[in-house]
Amino acid sequence: MSTLVLAGARLPGTGRSVDLVIVDGRVAEIAPRAEASVSAPAGAERVELDGRFVVPGLHDRHVHLSQWAMVSRRLDLAGAESAAAAAALVGDAVARGETEVAGFGYRDALWPDAPSADLLDGASGDVPVVLVAADLHACWLNRAAARRHGVELPADGILREQACFALVRELDEVADDVLDAWVAEASVRAAARGVVGVVDYEMRWNRDDWARRARGGGMPLRVAFGVYPQHLDRAIAEGLRTGEVVEGTGGKVTVGGAKVITDGSLNTRTAWCFDPYPGLEGHAHPAGLATVPHEELVPLMRRAHAAGLAPAVHAIGDRANARVLDAFEAVGCRGSIEHAQLLRRDDVARFARLGVVASVQPEHAMDDRDVADRYWAGRTDRAFMLAELQAAGVELALGSDAPVAPLDPWVAMAAAVGRARDGREPWHPEQAIDVRAALPASTNGAGAEVRSGGVADLAVLELDPYGASVEELRTMPVAATFLAGVATHSTFTA
Numbered sequence: 001m002s003t004l005v006l007a008g009a010r011l012p013g014t015g016r017s018v019d020l021v022i023v024d025g026r027v028a029e030i031a032p033r034a035e036a037s038v039s040a041p042a043g044a045e046r047v048e049l050d051g052r053f054v055v056p057g058l059h060d061r062h063v064h065l066s067q068w069a070m071v072s073r074r075l076d077l078a079g080a081e082s083a084a085a086a087a088a089l090v091g092d093a094v095a096r097g098e099t100e101v102a103g104f105g106y107r108d109a110l111w112p113d114a115p116s117a118d119l120l121d122g123a124s125g126d127v128p129v130v131l132v133a134a135d136l137h138a139c140w141l142n143r144a145a146a147r148r149h150g151v152e153l154p155a156d157g158i159l160r161e162q163a164c165f166a167l168v169r170e171l172d173e174v175a176d177d178v179l180d181a182w183v184a185e186a187s188v189r190a191a192a193r194g195v196v197g198v199v200d201y202e203m204r205w206n207r208d209d210w211a212r213r214a215r216g217g218g219m220p221l222r223v224a225f226g227v228y229p230q231h232l233d234r235a236i237a238e239g240l241r242t243g244e245v246v247e248g249t250g251g252k253v254t255v256g257g258a259k260v261i262t263d264g265s266l267n268t269r270t271a272w273c274f275d276p277y278p279g280l281e282g283h284a285h286p287a288g289l290a291t292v293p294h295e296e297l298v299p300l301m302r303r304a305h306a307a308g309l310a311p312a313v314h315a316i317g318d319r320a321n322a323r324v325l326d327a328f329e330a331v332g333c334r335g336s337i338e339h340a341q342l343l344r345r346d347d348v349a350r351f352a353r354l355g356v357v358a359s360v361q362p363e364h365a366m367d368d369r370d371v372a373d374r375y376w377a378g379r380t381d382r383a384f385m386l387a388e389l390q391a392a393g394v395e396l397a398l399g400s401d402a403p404v405a406p407l408d409p410w411v412a413m414a415a416a417v418g419r420a421r422d423g424r425e426p427w428h429p430e431q432a433i434d435v436r437a438a439l440p441a442s443t444n445g446a447g448a449e450v451r452s453g454g455v456a457d458l459a460v461l462e463l464d465p466y467g468a469s470v471e472e473l474r475t476m477p478v479a480a481t482f483l484a485g486v487a488t489h490s491t492f493t494a
Contacts, residue, residue, distance in 0.1 A: 003044035004485050006460075008033060009054040011449060013436075013466040020054065022456040025484035030452050047492075052479050053464050057196030057457035058409040059444035061359050062338055062399030064136070065200045065223075066172055066209075069182035071403040075103035077131060083108065083115045086131065086140075091123035102171060103131040104403065106140065109267045109371040115140050117157030132168060134367070135265040135404055139164045161264055161291055169203055180213055186407070187221050191488040193408045194459030194478040197222035197444055199256050199399070201312075201338075205231050207246060207255075214249035220481075220488035222457075224256035226312060229300060232258060241308030257312030257335060258304035262292045263320035266341065266368055269375060271317035273342065277375045288317050294327065302331045311335035312359070318342040318382065325350045336397065339364075342376060342383050351394040358389050359397045362415035363405035369427045380428060386416055387431045396433075396441040410476040413438040418470030435465055435473065456485040 006020040021029040021044075075093055080086035086106050093101045101124065108115055120129055120142040128145035132138075138160045146153040149167055153159075159167055172179075190198070198221055200206055206225035213219050227235045235258075246253040264270020269277045269288065276286035292300070301311045311331075315324040316339045324337055325347055336357035341364065351358055365372075365384040372380050390396060398412045405411065416438045419426040426432065433441075440448040450458060460480040463472055481489040 001041075002485070003041055004456075005044050005046045006054065006458075007046055007048050008051055009049045009460070010051055010464070012053050012055060012461075012464050015464075017051065020450065020456075020458075022482075022485040025456055025486070027450060027452050027454050027456050030450065047480075049460060049479075053461040054450055055194075055439065055448070055459050055461060055465065056443040056446035056450055056454075057459050057481060057483070058194045058442050059197040059199070059222075060190070060195060060399045060402070060407055060409055060412075060442075061199045061397040061444065062361060063198045063200055063402045063407055064202050065183055065186060065198060065402070065407075066179060066202050066204070067136070067168070068402040068407055069179070069186035070172070071104050073182070075101055075131075076105055077103045078105040078107075078134065080106050082111050083113045083119055086115075087119050087123040090120065090129055090131070094124050094127050098127065100127060100145075101129040101131075103129070105134045106131055107134050107267050107367070107371070108138075109269065110374065115156055115158055117141070117143055117146075117153055117155065120157055130167065130171060132164075132171075133268065135267045136168070137161060137164060137265040137268040137270060139167055141167075160268055161270060161289075165203060172202070172204065176209075176212070179209075180216070183213065184218075187219065188489070190407050191220040191481045191483075192478060193410060194461070194476075194481050194489075195221065195407070195409060196457040196459075196481065196483050196488075197224070198407070199224045199226065201226040201256075201259050203228055203230075205234070207235075207240070207253075210253045211246050211249055214246075214252045219252055220483060222252050222254070222483070224254045226256045226259040227304075227309060228259050232300075232304060232309075235309065236303075236307040242310040255309070258301075258309040259312045259314070259338070260292060260297065260300060261314040262297060262324055263288055263290055263315060263317050265316055266371055266375065271342070272315075272320040272323075273317035273376075274319045274344075275379070278377065287319070290320065290323070294323050297324070297327045298330050301327055301333070301335075305331055305333040305335075312338055314338045316341045318344050318347075318379075322347055325354060325356065328354050328356055339401075340389075341368075342379065343385055345382065345388070348385060348388050348392050348394065351389060352392045357395045357397050359399060360384070360386065360389075361399050361401045361405060362386065362412050363400065365419065365427060366415050366421040367405065381430075383428070385431050386433045390433050390437055396437070397444075398438065398441045409442045411474055413442060413465075414470050414474035416441075417473060420470065421474075435468070439465060456482055458482040
């Protein structure tokens with residue numbers, strides 16, 4: 001039996017000083033300061049927290065971890081304010097001797113000029129170039145990359161939705177040992193932000209990847225992996241069920257939901273809406289598009305549900321969200337809608353009535369506010385409706401969609417609470433939620449307070465989150481993270 005005493009901890013919002021006794025990875029006792037020492041066995045490990053605050057460990061409920069791990073190794077396009085500027089960054093990379101260029105992070109919805117294959121060719125010549133948009137729903141290629149990957153390139157050089165996803169999966173095909181090392185680095189960075197678990201929605205067959213990593217030892221996170229339609233038959237044949245632990249992973253790897261993507265994204269102007277996007281009149285899909293028709297979605301969700309896999313359905317536009325709620329009602333099951341960015345007010349009540357979780361990414365509101373003001377003009381009071389969802393009794397689950405936003409729950413909580421960033425005025429502050437709601441929405445059901453009997457997945461903070469400013473939340477200093485009582489991050493010594 002192993003025993004750890006976290007001495008001199010404080011619980012947020014109370015200032016109360018306590019000792020936590022952790023026995024075999026669970027919180028066995030929370031006692032007033034020094035009293036717990038009486039019940040702890042002689043020789044128990046003791047860590048002095050010196051008044052630091054302890055909360056349940058944090059979870060990011062929506063990530064693409066392999067892609068997040070790759071971002072730091074790709075050309076950063078986040079600062080490009082035009083197609084010409086992005087092409088210039090590519091030209092600089094080619095001039096440095098790069099023989100192929102993979103970039104990430106461009107946002108073209110507000111660019112003053114349009115991307116084109118010709119523009120990218122002029123900057124890159126015969127060097128293959130693939131630039132992935134920040135929202136992951138589009139990628140911009142030159143003709144050399146199109147030839148390499150065997151794709152037919154539109155005049156603007158941009159692949160959208162399924163064509164983009166297929167190409168990104170090819171980019172993600174690196175050797176297991178290389179990818180595992182990158183993911184391990186990203187996991188350590190996540191642990192340093194108090195993260196103990198993620199829901200990973202990579203499009204690959206992720207069960208074997210995560211089982212291999214867990215069995216290799218040292219994995220600092222719990223991971224639930226999603227199953228996409230292309231892998232649903234295999235998942236059902238192997239008897240995978242949402243919530244079940246994958247054998248041999250020490251309880252760290254579990255089966256997640258059955259992921260379905262039903263529309264596009266705001267920045268790519270493919271999120272499926274009731275109203276058309278300004279400037280897209282005459283386009284094939286002026287109001288975005290449904291990537292899975294309703295008559296296919298219902299049987300797909302029904303089949304997943306019958307096999308024990310909870311549907312986790314991507315919907316961003318208000319029309320997509322309405323149709324996905326229709327599908328949940330038709331199937332008669334629970335699950336989650338991933339993103340839920342633009343909603344009709346009547347559909348907020350339907351989330352609550354149907355028991356559908358709103359898996360939301362608050363930092364997207366900060367990234368997308370200007371794009372939404374332009375393309376969802378007159379409707380942004382219905383965008384990222386966290387306060388109304390919470391008031392209706394809908395379960396909120398906060399995440400990042402990393403690499404779309406940083407894998408950092410404190411960033412998500414700050415966006416949910418403050419609705420502001422970079423010194424700007426809050427955007428629709430009426431949709432902000434309190435930190436007392438944001439914190440439990442970030443702990444995967446563990447609530448806002450550490451409780452006796454629970455698994456000792458913990459984050460130790462330098463500040464009381466309930467008294468922190470929005471900026472302090474965003475940059476919250478994390479002193480330590482524990483996974484089942486084992487330190488996965490620490491800034492101090494025992």
